[in-house]
Amino acid sequence: MRxxxxxxxxxxxxxxxxxxxxxxxxxxxxxxxxxxPPYDIEKAGEDAYRITMAVAGFSQDEIELTQHxxxxxxxxxxxxxxxxxxxxxxxxxxxxxxxxxxxxxxVKVTGAHLENGLLSVELKREVxxxxxxxxxxxGGSQAALGQDNAPARIDGHAEGRSRAA
Numbered sequence: 001m002r003x004x005x006x007x008x009x010x011x012x013x014x015x016x017x018x019x020x021x022x023x024x025x026x027x028x029x030x031x032x033x034x035x036x037p038p039y040d041i042e043k044a045g046e047d048a049y050r051i052t053m054a055v056a057g058f059s060q061d062e063i064e065l066t067q068h069x070x071x072x073x074x075x076x077x078x079x080x081x082x083x084x085x086x087x088x089x090x091x092x093x094x095x096x097x098x099x100x101x102x103x104x105x106x107v108k109v110t111g112a113h114l115e116n117g118l119l120s121v122e123l124k125r126e127v128x129x130x131x132x133x134x135x136x137x138x139g140g141s142q143a144a145l146g147q148d149n150a151p152a153r154i155d156g157h158a159e160g161r162s163r164a165a
Contacts, residue, residue, distance in 0.1 A: 022102060036097050047125040056117035057092050063119060067109050072101040
């Protein structure tokens with residue numbers, strides 16, 4: 001098993017503690033021989049993602065989706081219907097499952113639907129305006145709030161051009 005020393009990264013970065021903790025935790029986990037239920041994670045757009053899980057045999061009321069901060073929990077529990085049927089062979093798995101996904105900051109679940117045994121969970125990254133890049137005035141006394149992506153304007157140069165024209 002490989003071990004990684006993140007100490008040099010801690011010395012040269014600020015605010016990435018959560019990332020290094022996740023990497024360290026992932027290195028300690030033993031690989032599972034079988035992930036249940038199987039799922040895909042896809043990038044559906046610039047800031048959009050989709051998780052698709054194969055949950056054949058589960059209905060909407062047997063699946064629970066919960067997002068808490070940066071963790072998405074998908075859990076499935078079959079309702080007890082054993083008395084309703086007499087199986088000769090049971091090949092469709094109906095076992096309970098619990099799958100967690102770590103989400104990046106500002107990623108939110110925007111919707112979910114179950115169709116043809118596939119549960120699709122739509123996700124979108126929505127960065128608040130206060131966290132987007134902003135221009136900071138040098139020597140100014142005003143606070144840098146919000147986003148200002150206007151090109152810098154130097155008054156002397158702008159006036160000089162208009163007089164020459």
